[in-house]
Amino acid sequence: MRESEIVLDFAAQVRKALESQGFQVVQTRQGDENPSFDDRSAVANAQSGAVFVTLHVASTGLPGTVRVYVNSDLPVATDVGGLIPWERAQTPFQELSRKLGDLVQGLLAQRFKGSPSTAQTAAVRQLRTTAAPAIAVEISSVVIEDRADLERMAPGVADAIAMGVATFRPSYVVPTPAGGTP
């Protein structure tokens, strides 16, 4: 089983679930292409009022469980000109990411026994340069012999993500420049 193919299948279901909640979905890849971390972040950072969800299928972990990760706390950096460096684009969104992550993880834990109840923290490269509430969702695992076992998880994962984002929406306020126009 190739992770990239399974992830696309999951992404299609997540997209459907989110669109059914009224959200607009932009995918960073449609097929077998492999954009760089920065390319993906560039797509995300060009959107306004977006949340970022990156999907993964792990090769380890308890089969049938799903974990949500938010980025490790990044040190707040002051840069000349009031800009946050690209390398720390996630910094102002860490609290929002944590909130979104906990919401989605809580819903996943209800559907997939053995999953953690709250989001975990990790230095996920993709999240660091994303200027939006951002989470990584990792499904275990690609070593399941029968692909159907993984595919059966997709609707539950998609539903949990869509419901989590919908619940998160009212609390999502976009950080804006001090004194600037919203």
Next chain:
Amino acid sequence: MTPKWRTWLLAGLALAVIVGAIYLPILRRRMKLAAKLQQQTAEQARRELTQTIPVNPGEPLVKAKLFWASGNGDGMLTNGTVDLPLSSDPVLRSKQVLNTLLAGPADTDLRTLPPDTVLLAFYLLPDGTAIADFSEALATETPSGIQSEQMAVDSITRTLEANVPRVQRLKILIHGQEVETLAGHLDLTGTFLVNTNGMQVAPPTAAPTATPTTSPGADKPAGPATNQPAQTPAPATKPGAGTLTPDKVTGKLAQPERKPQVI
């Protein structure tokens, strides 16, 4: 051929098939076991050739605390103790515990690091930043995934934390080079905090003159890796590209006018 001989021949063949059916699975098991033993021996030999674990017999045996996988498949680590004649020199001490960690626990299922991984070099800067240079096997043979990659790094940082108080943070290199991720997910461009539980990373700053790292628990600037220019120019930091995100977010907070988009 007489019917009598035919009967004997058939009976002999039948017996051979039965013996084969019984013996083949046993033979297969023995071959697998032999292959595993041979593999372990090869790994041991390679490790002995490439790694010189500095051991000073004069040093008293200390119960070194090493962190391996819990074995529950939940991504948690558990600590085990190994009696080692740990050096008082923090660099030698770090090499000792890391090489023991790489050698792995008796139960190979509890490994957090690939068996072929070799610690090529270890340095400790005066500010407490350690630099561990591992062979490529660490990057190529660690199972890809956030959980498995985090476990690998966590087992290293927690083992150092438990045994070498001088190490404040850790920079991981692969074959002398800085790499973007360990196996596709975990960020290796920054340093990992060692002197606290859990894992933190200080990413590279945009310019060498940037504000030093102020990670929780880190009272000193991060190591040299954090002061390197970014590897890839950021689109939003290009002149005229506009603000990516404001530095201070204490101003107005606005509800998005439209529904959030999901990437």
